Amino acid sequence: MSAEQLAELSDLFVVAAVLLYLVAMIGFAIELAFGRARPGVAERSADGPLGAKKPVTVGAAAGDGEQGRDAATGLPADHVDAGGAAASEDDDGAVAAGGVAASQGDGGAPPSRAVARAGTAALALAWLGWAANLGAIATRGLAADRWPWGNMYEFVVAICFAAVTAFLVTQLRANVRFLGSFVMVTVALGLGLAVKAFYTTAGPVVPALDSYWIAIHVSAAIVASGLFIIAGVSGVLYLLRGDGLSRLPARADLERVAHRAIVLAFPVWTFAVIAGALWADRAWGRYWGWDPKEVWAFITWVAYAAYLHARVTAGWRGRSATIVQLVAFGCLLFNLIGVNIFFDGLHSYADVD
Amino acid sequence: MSVQELEKPRSPRPAGLGPVGWLRWGWRTLTSMRTALILLFLLALGSVPGSVVPQRGVEPDKVAALYEQNPTLAEWYDRFQLFEVFGSAWFAAVYLLLFASLVGCIVPRTATYLRELRRKPPAAPKRPARLPHSATFDGELTVEQAARRLRRMRFRVATGDGWVSAEKGYLRETGNLFFHVALLGILVAIGAGSLFGYRGNVLVVEGDGFANTVAAYDRFTPGSQVSAESLEPFSFQLADLKVSYQVTGDRKGQVLDYSAHLKVNDSPEAPARDYQLKVNEPLDVDGTQSYLIGNGYAPVFRVTDGKGQVAFEGPVPCLIEDKNTMTSGCVVKAPDAQPEQLGFLLRFLPTSVPLTDGSHASAFPGELNPEVQVLGAFSGDLGVRSGRPQSVYELAPPEVMKKLNPLLMASDTPKPLAVGQSVDLPGGVGKIEFIGVKEWITLQTAYDPGRVPALAAGGTAVVAIALSLMIRRRRVFVRIDAGKVEVGGLTRTEGSAAAFAEEFTDIVKVLAAGEKDVR
Ligand code: HEM
Numbered sequence: 015m016s017a018e019q020l021a022e023l024s025d026l027f028v029v030a031a032v033l034l035y036l037v038a039m040i041g042f043a044i045e046l047a048f049g050r051a052r053p054g055v056a057e058r059s060a061d062g063p064l065g066a067k068k069p070v071t072v073g074a075a076a077g078d079g080e081q082g083r084d085a086a087t088g089l090p091a092d093h094v095d096a097g098g099a100a101a102s103e104d105d106d107g108a109v110a111a112g113g114v115a116a117s118q119g120d121g122g123a124p125p126s127r128a129v130a131r132a133g134t135a136a137l138a139l140a141w142l143g144w145a146a147n148l149g150a151i152a153t154r155g156l157a158a159d160r161w162p163w164g165n166m167y168e169f170v171v172a173i174c175f176a177a178v179t180a181f182l183v184t185q186l187r188a189n190v191r192f193l194g195s196f197v198m199v200t201v202a203l204g205l206g207l208a209v210k211a212f213y214t215t216a217g218p219v220v221p222a223l224d225s226y227w228i229a230i231h232v233s234a235a236i237v238a239s240g241l242f243i244i245a246g247v248s249g250v251l252y253l254l255r256g257d258g259l260s261r262l263p264a265r266a267d268l269e270r271v272a273h274r275a276i277v278l279a280f281p282v283w284t285f286a287v288i289a290g291a292l293w294a295d296r297a298w299g300r301y302w303g304w305d306p307k308e309v310w311a312f313i314t315w316v317a318y319a320a321y322l323h324a325r326v327t328a329g330w331r332g333r334s335a336t337i338v339q340l341v342a343f344g345c346l347l348f349n350l351i352g353v354n355i356f357f358d359g360l361h362s363y364a365d366v367d
Numbered sequence: 368m369s370v371q372e373l374e375k376p377r378s379p380r381p382a383g384l385g386p387v388g389w390l391r392w393g394w395r396t397l398t399s400m401r402t403a404l405i406l407l408f409l410l411a412l413g414s415v416p417g418s419v420v421p422q423r424g425v426e427p428d429k430v431a432a433l434y435e436q437n438p439t440l441a442e443w444y445d446r447f448q449l450f451e452v453f454g455s456a457w458f459a460a461v462y463l464l465l466f467a468s469l470v471g472c473i474v475p476r477t478a479t480y481l482r483e484l485r486r487k488p489p490a491a492p493k494r495p496a497r498l499p500h501s502a503t504f505d506g507e508l509t510v511e512q513a514a515r516r517l518r519r520m521r522f523r524v525a526t527g528d529g530w531v532s533a534e535k536g537y538l539r540e541t542g543n544l545f546f547h548v549a550l551l552g553i554l555v556a557i558g559a560g561s562l563f564g565y566r567g568n569v570l571v572v573e574g575d576g577f578a579n580t581v582a583a584y585d586r587f588t589p590g591s592q593v594s595a596e597s598l599e600p601f602s603f604q605l606a607d608l609k610v611s612y613q614v615t616g617d618r619k620g621q622v623l624d625y626s627a628h629l630k631v632n633d634s635p636e637a638p639a640r641d642y643q644l645k646v647n648e649p650l651d652v653d654g655t656q657s658y659l660i661g662n663g664y665a666p667v668f669r670v671t672d673g674k675g676q677v678a679f680e681g682p683v684p685c686l687i688e689d690k691n692t693m694t695s696g697c698v699v700k701a702p703d704a705q706p707e708q709l710g711f712l713l714r715f716l717p718t719s720v721p722l723t724d725g726s727h728a729s730a731f732p733g734e735l736n737p738e739v740q741v742l743g744a745f746s747g748d749l750g751v752r753s754g755r756p757q758s759v760y761e762l763a764p765p766e767v768m769k770k771l772n773p774l775l776m777a778s779d780t781p782k783p784l785a786v787g788q789s790v791d792l793p794g795g796v797g798k799i800e801f802i803g804v805k806e807w808i809t810l811q812t813a814y815d816p817g818r819v820p821a822l823a824a825g826g827t828a829v830v831a832i833a834l835s836l837m838i839r840r841r842r843v844f845v846r847i848d849a850g851k852v853e854v855g856g857l858t859r860t861e862g863s864a865a866a867f868a869e870e871f872t873d874i875v876k877v878l879a880a881g882e883k884d885v886r
Contacts, residue, residue: 288826316407
């Protein structure tokens with residue numbers, strides 16, 4: 015296939031990804047809308063402060079009724095007095111390794127099968143969209159014969175891919191379907207913005223970007239950004255939903271998802287910034303020069319560090335920490351988009367006019 | 368460190384305490400988590416003007432432009448040191464306070480940590496089953512067996528009469544401490560670099576050489592502890608610069624690669640070696656690095672004066688007026704010309720093409736059809752010997768320009784000169800010949816003794832923060848009473864109880880399984 019054909023194919027893949035994400039969003043939304051309302055704070059807080067014991071009843075939190083897995087852990091049931099530990103194994107493995115607890119049990123009527131099916135279908139569509147997104151990135155890279163994140167368009171497409179990957183991989187290990195429609199709408203908007211506002215034809219990059227460092231530094235930034243998006247989506251929902259009964263996911267769940275995502279993303283972001291400094295040392299003769307992009311990467315980093323501190327500061331958990339997290343997310347987005355548009359610095363490779 | 372320990376109530380304000388009391392209160396406030404949080408915010412907030420207001424170190428020309436356009440605003444900016452935010456007193460105040468707070472936080476925590484490292488896990492509670500994670504089962508398990516199995520899972524174990532307690536995940540705190548110390552390390556490395564390092568910029572034309580001395584630089588910014596003798600004594604000659612461009616498609620004219628061929632002498636005695644200097648591949652001579660940061664054209668001219676003598680001959684580096692086509696503006700000064708000094712304003716077109724209106728423009732940045740337009744020729748005192756510093760890119764300051772005698776204007780020579788062509792000046796005062804094209808590069812040479820320590824500290828920070836955030840601190844307690852085994856577990860790490868649940872069930876499984884099942 016010629017480079018032009020590959021480039022065209024890549025553009026088609028992006029459109030397909032947007033459409034698939036949108037349909038998946040509708041599926042997730044149906045599941046959410048016709049499912050049960052949830053209380054503001056998850057009932058079983060396995061995650062409470064140290065030593066705070068909550069009475070746990072076995073099976074009480076038995077999932078959405080769809081996949082209420084047996085609490086048994088492999089041990090003969092009569093050998094295990096399933097306390098908190100074993101109980102947290104239900105909920106479609108909600109509390110499992112991903113570490114994201116989704117305790118949605120509130121004893122309400124189980125949702126209908128059709129609703130559950132909508133959620134499952136949405137998940138399948140999201141995977142398809144993910145594959146199309148991956149295809150778009152791969153064909154773009156082949157068309158341009160380089161790493162496919164050399165300008166803003168490619169960067170945004172890759173970040174959307176990273177966000178969906180983060181969501182789907184988490185979903186493999188823990189039930190975070192309640193986030194599905196919000197993640198899908200975010201990435202669909204992101205891809206739409208990329209196509210509408212940042213589109214550039216596939217081609218070579220300027221010599222400064224023609225380096226293996228792009229694979230290291232930019233990839234790390236993309237992975238971290240994808241995770242930060244998941245945290246940001248959770249944070250916005252957290253603020254939108256009240257404390258009472260709502261069809262939106264429980265606040266405690268949202269907070270946990272956000273915290274997990276940031277805990278994963280922060281070291282990656284730290285690495286991305288340091289790898290960027292290494293590259294700057296190779297390319298520009300200084301590892302740090304307070305170029306606007308560097309300034310905002312630093313601000314973003316400090317803001318997320320502030321979030322991590324806020325989480326362990328008395329009186330800052332919950333709402334305040336979420337606001338800090340969203341401010342940090344705002345800084346991230348500004349660095350991604352605003353800095354490329356409003357400032358010109360050494361990093362102005364965005365190729366946007 | 369547990370969450371509760373951090374959530375110490377704010378120290379009450381000392382009522383009627385002496386200066387020592389106030390000091391203690393001040394220190395405790397400074398080292399509190401809340402203060403650290405606020406200082407982190409201030410640090411982020413304080414960085415914002417650093418990207419909004421042009422910075423002297425990054426864009427000196429923009430600062431100068433702001434002074435011209437809006438002197439009042441510029442003065443206010445300057446008053447608050449907004450043109451050098453990251454070197455300003457107030458920014459330093461924020462980060463020094465933050466790091467003071469950090470030290471005040473690290474030192475006691477390190478002490479606690481070291482004590483904890485040596486301490487055995489505490490005795491098991493009476494009823495482990497009441498802990499957040501628990502399980503009970505009947506079995507033949509003995510204290511020794513339980514201890515052995517837990518040790519095999521890399522727990523630190525303490526035993527007593529009928530109980531075992533075990534703990535692991537100390538690396539979390541190690542990571543956290545190393546992370547915070549590494550941040551201090553980065554700060555120190557940056558400080559050392561700015562004291563003992565230097566940076567210099569120089570423009571070199573093809574065929575010319577450069578020796579690393581303070582005088583050879585066009586601009587030199589040393590740290591306060593750098594002496595002129597301490598510069599690495601290397602030198603090189605720029606043999607050739609090759610720039611390749613995209614020639615087709617809608618990215619036509621985009622640079623694909625720069626490669627400058629240098630002949631480098633690492634020291635005055637060392638033999639010359641060849642080096643291909645590229646973007647992303649600096650020349651490294653014993654830690655002093657030279658980077659290719661810019662390039663342009665230096666057309667070669669010969670100026671013959673009214674007496675028929677060569678008053679000037681050589682390349683003149685031109686300023687790029689348009690990056691996409693490398694249209695460049697050049698100035699030729701011939702202060703030695705007789706009977707009058709001569710000066711020229713020229714425009715260099717690397718790929719000259721005629722436009723429909725008869726004028727010419729450059730269509731491509733590469734050197735395909737190089738031509739030179741004479742924009743103006745002047746005679747008179749150029750003021751070169753006035754003692755005032757002059758720019759090589761400017762014929763003369765405006766007040767001197769006014770007194771010059773214009774000989775030719777652009778309209779007099781509509782057709783640009785190709786290589787080998789010349790233009791005679793009216794009145795027989797001389798001529799200018801365009802005899803060839805060379806290229807120039809700009810180099811930045813940097814020596815920063817802090818860069819390797821900064822990298823070491825940065826690398827430590829990444830590894831340490833990953834450990835600190837990924838590792839869980841957790842305890843497991845076992846009580847064995849007449850064949851009934853009670854296991855309880857808790858994680859001392861905020862936010863990870865959920866993930867611990869799974870590990871806990873595995874631990875229970877291992878404990879409950881007979882010896883044969885446990886490898
Ligand atoms: C100056 C005073 C500082 C104090 C008192 C302080 C204190 C702490 C404490 C107690 C923790 C442990 C939280 C935990 O284990 O969960 C922590 C974690 C952390 N600190 Fe600091 N720190 C300070 C400065 C900084 C600075 C300047 C940064 C970087 C910008 C920073 C970044 C972090 C990060 C990323 C964590 C991990 C949070 C976590 O474990 O969830 N700290 N800090």
